[in-house]
Amino acid sequence: MAKNRFRLGIDIGGTFTDLVLIDQNNGEIISKKTPTISEDPTQGITNGLEALKESGIDTKDIEYFVHGTTIGLNTIIQRNGAKVAFIVTDGFRDMLSFQRLRLPVPYDFRSRHPEPLIPRDLVFTVKERLQHDGKVVRPLDDNDLETKIDEIERANVDGVVVCFLHSYINPVHEQQVKKRIAERLPKVKVNLSSELWPQMREYERAMMTILNMYVQPKIEHHFKHLKRRLEGEAVPATPYITQSNGGIMNIETASKYPVRTLFSGPAAGVIGAQDMVKKAGYENVITFDVGGTSADISIIENGNPTYTGNNHLGGFPVMLPSVSMFSVGAGGGSYAWIDNGGMLKVGPDSVGSTPGPACYGTGDKPALTDAFLICGYLNTESFAGGGFELDIKKAKLAVKPIAEHLKLTIEETADRMIQVAIANMFAEVNNIMEHHGFDPREFALLGYGGAGPVLTNFLAEEIQVNEVLIPPLPGTLCASGALNADFIHDEIMTQQVLLNDISIDELCDRFKQLEEQALKWLNSQQVENLQDQQLTYTLDARYQHQAYEIEVPIELEWLEKGEKEKIRDQFHQLHFNQYGHSNQDASIEMINAHVRIVGKPPKVVNQELEQSLENPVSTTERQIMLKGDLYQAPVYTRTELTYGHKIKGPAIIEQHDSTVVVLPNWTAKVNSYGHLILSNEKGGH
Numbered sequence: 001m002a003k004n005r006f007r008l009g010i011d012i013g014g015t016f017t018d019l020v021l022i023d024q025n026n027g028e029i030i031s032k033k034t035p036t037i038s039e040d041p042t043q044g045i046t047n048g049l050e051a052l053k054e055s056g057i058d059t060k061d062i063e064y065f066v067h068g069t070t071i072g073l074n075t076i077i078q079r080n081g082a083k084v085a086f087i088v089t090d091g092f093r094d095m096l097s098f099q100r101l102r103l104p105v106p107y108d109f110r111s112r113h114p115e116p117l118i119p120r121d122l123v124f125t126v127k128e129r130l131q132h133d134g135k136v137v138r139p140l141d142d143n144d145l146e147t148k149i150d151e152i153e154r155a156n157v158d159g160v161v162v163c164f165l166h167s168y169i170n171p172v173h174e175q176q177v178k179k180r181i182a183e184r185l186p187k188v189k190v191n192l193s194s195e196l197w198p199q200m201r202e203y204e205r206a207m208m209t210i211l212n213m214y215v216q217p218k219i220e221h222h223f224k225h226l227k228r229r230l231e232g233e234a235v236p237a238t239p240y241i242t243q244s245n246g247g248i249m250n251i252e253t254a255s256k257y258p259v260r261t262l263f264s265g266p267a268a269g270v271i272g273a274q275d276m277v278k279k280a281g282y283e284n285v286i287t288f289d290v291g292g293t294s295a296d297i298s299i300i301e302n303g304n305p306t307y308t309g310n311n312h313l314g315g316f317p318v319m320l321p322s323v324s325m326f327s328v329g330a331g332g333g334s335y336a337w338i339d340n341g342g343m344l345k346v347g348p349d350s351v352g353s354t355p356g357p358a359c360y361g362t363g364d365k366p367a368l369t370d371a372f373l374i375c376g377y378l379n380t381e382s383f384a385g386g387g388f389e390l391d392i393k394k395a396k397l398a399v400k401p402i403a404e405h406l407k408l409t410i411e412e413t414a415d416r417m418i419q420v421a422i423a424n425m426f427a428e429v430n431n432i433m434e435h436h437g438f439d440p441r442e443f444a445l446l447g448y449g450g451a452g453p454v455l456t457n458f459l460a461e462e463i464q465v466n467e468v469l470i471p472p473l474p475g476t477l478c479a480s481g482a483l484n485a486d487f488i489h490d491e492i493m494t495q496q497v498l499l500n501d502i503s504i505d506e507l508c509d510r511f512k513q514l515e516e517q518a519l520k521w522l523n524s525q526q527v528e529n530l531q532d533q534q535l536t537y538t539l540d541a542r543y544q545h546q547a548y549e550i551e552v553p554i555e556l557e558w559l560e561k562g563e564k565e566k567i568r569d570q571f572h573q574l575h576f577n578q579y580g581h582s583n584q585d586a587s588i589e590m591i592n593a594h595v596r597i598v599g600k601p602p603k604v605v606n607q608e609l610e611q612s613l614e615n616p617v618s619t620t621e622r623q624i625m626l627k628g629d630l631y632q633a634p635v636y637t638r639t640e641l642t643y644g645h646k647i648k649g650p651a652i653i654e655q656h657d658s659t660v661v662v663l664p665n666w667t668a669k670v671n672s673y674g675h676l677i678l679s680n681e682k683g684g685h
Helices: 043-053 073-076 142-155 173-182 202-232 251-256 262-278 370-372 393-406 411-436 451-465 472-482 504-526 556-560 562-579
Strands: 006-012 016-023 029-035 060-068 084-089 123-126 136-138 157-164 189-192 239-242 247-250 285-290 295-301 312-314 315-319 326-327 334-338 344-350 444-448 467-470 487-498 530-543 549-555 588-602 620-626 629-637 646-648 651-655 659-660 666-670 678-680
Touching: 006 043, 006 262, 006 472, 016 472, 029 043, 029 189, 029 472, 043 202, 060 202, 060 472, 073 202, 073 312, 073 344, 084 142, 084 202, 123 142, 136 326, 142 173, 157 173, 157 202, 173 189, 189 202, 202 239, 202 251, 202 315, 239 262, 239 467, 247 251, 247 315, 247 444, 247 487, 262 285, 262 295, 262 444, 262 467, 262 472, 285 451, 295 344, 295 411, 326 411, 334 370, 334 393, 334 411, 344 411, 370 393, 393 411, 411 451, 411 549, 411 620, 444 451, 444 472, 451 467, 451 472, 451 659, 451 678, 472 659, 487 504, 504 530, 504 588, 530 562, 549 556, 549 562, 556 562, 562 588, 646 651, 659 666
Parallel strands: 006 060, 060 239, 084 123, 084 157, 157 189, 285 444, 444 467, 629 651
Antiparallel strands: 006 016, 016 029, 239 247, 285 295, 295 326, 312 315, 334 344, 467 678, 487 588, 530 549, 530 588, 620 629, 646 666, 651 659, 666 678
């Protein structure tokens, strides 16, 4: 047997840890799901590795290991991160409360900003001041700093974030603070905004650094345990971690910059979805990833993921380049509750895997998974690969108080819980599509994650999408997507200057400098067997006096040949495409120069299926409730379906990592790669 022949992808969700192992010799895929151990997520990985061993896998043969995680994302959504102190320039203590002043939803006067992650009593001001060009106006007041460090010491915090005005131009004062804290409080971590995100806009820069520190202790603790667990399980592969930008990086880089992993797991899912979309022959797809804690939504347009430098999570800006992602606190573990007005709510809080939904046998809160079980969607004996049996009696007992309050039957209440969750998801998807100017009817909806295939058809009807895609292994797509991810890194340099005022040679030198830094980063990852590497160059630019910029792709050749007019033409055209107008006479202001490097490791190759002319055979029937109506639905086993099979809804399709619900008036077909394509027979609404 050939050694070191396996590639392993792992994704740790709030409820389950997913593993996908691929044999590079024959393309065989083994997937496993094991409950996430919230107090020690690496234990879930160990349990998964033990399950692989039971399948006859020698862990010493694993040569490639990629790991995605939602630990950071869930920490922010659930607001249970580190206790952090915040040091700012004197006069800016309320930066986190003011945020951007404007309403989060401009047309809703009741909309409110999120509560800051750091309370005001842990925000400390220090006397110092820099001009916009980095010139020191007021030196750092050492006595004032000493007093504030005394207060921070008494507060017993996990870490300190420093964000001074204009420090992205001149980090001298931030560096002085870090040095002094290290001398006096050596066990306290310090994150500087000038190191983590050296760009203009104080609030966004502060939040990036705060988010990094807020999740860092949990992430670092997890990575240390991960390395020890892998050594204990005799896995020789170097761990790589998925990033928010859809790429991967080594574990040392991820420990230092955990904010880059906030959308780690979901971004890997989008990369896996991109591969599926191409094979299924689609270009425009809404991805819908529902795990135990959250539903993550993204857009694939023209076959490629959409990227942004301006994501939001829990109401906070996440400014690093990343796969454009929108999260809703609604997953299989989200539980139902009654608000002060007597209305039924589902989420955003989750029961996680411990104690888990009531049907797991240890919890007592009515989670969405309990509703799925009560409505007949789930098989009590084969849930999550048969790892444990679901208890429908305990599920009904948990839902009963909600049902009594609503004066409904338990089954009606469970159905209502599902519809509330779908309404929350519909609102988010609708906002996304309106913001981007997309017509959802021109898109398909791709559902994955443990709970995604259960809910995708429901959401498709709500947003009037007529085709639904379900991968062969939807419950573990984030793990398999990580195996197809590239090494991606972004180098950004900020300098606010008019395009007319910077010489083409200086601009070219700037990009060459960023290119050199990007290549250095890729070399530091110590990657073997890269198939290819690519560099792309962009400018963040705007018309002078505008508030926000657009990303302008450029060619390095333009700079080398002195063709600055091509940059101008490209900007004017992009501005017209995005906003419907352009001004050829207006000055263009450059904000950021940006170089992205992509290193491409070997890819996973999927085999095509043989076509069957026979009709699929159901294994049994179950009574299910769909939108208030009862149906007798056939139940199919996914592994027994092959290319050419068609199934009319209502129907249930079971597999070890998820369950697919097919609604009435929809038909599910299997394509040559084993993907399920659900089509609306009416072709519209």
